Every structure is written in C-alpha cells, then in structure tokens.
Amino acid sequence: MLFFSYFKELVGREVTVELKNDLAIRGTLHSVDQYLNIKLENTRVVDQEKYPHMLSVRNCFIRGSVVRYVQLPPEGVDVELLHDATRREARGG
Amino acid sequence: MSWAGAEDTFLSTSLASYLDKKLLVLLRDGRKLLGLLRSFDQFANVVLEGACERVIVGDLYCDIPLGLYVIRGENVVLIGELELGKEELPPHMTLVPEAEIKRAQKAERDATDLKGSMRKRMEFLDFD
Numbered sequence: 001m002l003f004f005s006y007f008k009e010l011v012g013r014e015v016t017v018e019l020k021n022d023l024a025i026r027g028t029l030h031s032v033d034q035y036l037n038i039k040l041e042n043t044r045v046v047d048q049e050k051y052p053h054m055l056s057v058r059n060c061f062i063r064g065s066v067v068r069y070v071q072l073p074p075e076g077v078d079v080e081l082l083h084d085a086t087r088r089e090a091r092g093g
Numbered sequence: 094m095s096w097a098g099a100e101d102t103f104l105s106t107s108l109a110s111y112l113d114k115k116l117l118v119l120l121r122d123g124r125k126l127l128g129l130l131r132s133f134d135q136f137a138n139v140v141l142e143g144a145c146e147r148v149i150v151g152d153l154y155c156d157i158p159l160g161l162y163v164i165r166g167e168n169v170v171l172i173g174e175l176e177l178g179k180e181e182l183p184p185h186m187t188l189v190p191e192a193e194i195k196r197a198q199k200a201e202r203d204a205t206d207l208k209g210s211m212r213k214r215m216e217f218l219d220f221d
Contacts, residue, residue, distance in 0.1 A: 043173075063169050
C-alpha cells in the first residue's frame with residue numbers, strides 16, 4: 001500500500017509515465033488506484049511523430065501492469081519520508 | 094459493491110467517466126481500437142460498441158470496422174479519451190481503403206522479415 005499512498009500524494013503534479021512498449025506520456029496525475037492504474041490529464045506523448053494516433057488524446061487511463069517507470073518532479077520525492085514509511089511497514093504497521 | 098456518486102467517479106481512477114464516450118484503446122500487441130465504451134470492470138475488461146481497428150502504415154491509415162468487442166483487461170495498455178472536434182490524426186495522413194492498407198501492412202511486414210533474416214545470416218559478423 002506504500003506506493004499507492006505515495007502516488008496519491010502526487011496527484012495534481014506533472015509526471016512522465018513510460019510504458020513497457022516504450023511509449024512515454026507526460027501529463028498531470030489525476031488519480032491512481034490500488035493496482036497503480038493511473039489517470040493522466042492534459043497528456044502529450046514525448047515522441048509525437050512516432051505515435052500519430054495519440055495526437056487527439058488529452059485524458060487517458062493507463063493500466064498499472066504496463067507501466068515501466070513513473071518519472072516524478074524532484075520536489076515531489078521526499079526520500080526521508082519514504083524511508084521512514086518503509087521501515088514502519090516492515091515492522092508491521 | 095456500491096456505485097460511486099458522480100463526484101467520486103470524477104476523482105477516481107475508475108473508467109466510469111469514460112462511459113459512452115469515444116475512446117482509443119491501445120492493446121499490448123500494438124493494435125489500436127476505437128469505439129464507444131459501454132461497460133468495464135476492475136480488471137479493465139472493456140466492452141466497445143461500434144469498434145474499429147485503426148491501422149496506420151507510414152502516412153496511410155484506415156479504420157476497419159469490427160462490431161461489438163469485449164476486450165480482456167490484460168491486453169489493455171492504455172485507454173484514451175478522444176477529444177471531440179479535434180483532428181484525430183495529423184493532416185498529412187491519408188485515409189485509404191481497407192485493401193490498400195492491408196497491402197501496405199503486408200509490404201511493411203515483409204520488409205521487417207527480410208531485415209530479420211538478413212541479420213540472421215550476417216550474425217557471424219557480430220555487429221552491435
């Protein structure tokens with residue numbers, strides 16, 4: 001549940017989601033769920049030329065299972081907090 | 094399970110806000126399906142009404158009608174809402190009939206196969 005909570009904190013931020021098929025999409029994180037499915041708003045594809053069919057997609061749902069990376073804004077990462085939360089979780093709550 | 098209210102739906106990751114809209118569904122094998130979202134569940138299994146496959150080869154494209162499709166969730170990569178009134182594809186792309194796109198698709202496939210087999214024969218040269 002840790003990363004679910006973590007991503008929830010990032011709602012409203014601009015992120016880049018790279019998929020396992022190499023498609024990279026940048027957009028505002030609208031919501032995330034327990035499977036780490038992601039909804040993005042105001043999306044644009046990083047390599048627009050290569051994916052012309054994505055031109056008119058502004059909002060999208062991405063299935064959690066196909067995500068490779070989520071690139072976050074540096075100020076959105078509090079490593080210290082994540083570290084503490086991990087230890088807490090490992091101790092069993 | 095209870096149905097979320099309109100406001101919850103709007104803020105959640107659920108596909109409910111896409112119901113009855115025209116969507117682009119990207120599949121794991123690279124296919125692109127267009128259609129109206131009529132139903133879905135927690136696995137992202139979806140039902141598309143009036144589905145068609147959009148085949149793109151270079152600057153040519155074609156929408157091949159398929160009918161009513163039930164897509165198993167595991168094959169779904171992305172579901173995109175198509176903005177209404179906006180050009181769906183760049184203006185330099187041309188709509189061609191199904192027969193022509195099938196030909197172009199085959200030509201492209203043959204070219205990749207040829208490249209693959211040439212590479213195989215040249216493997217002893219050890220490029221990369």
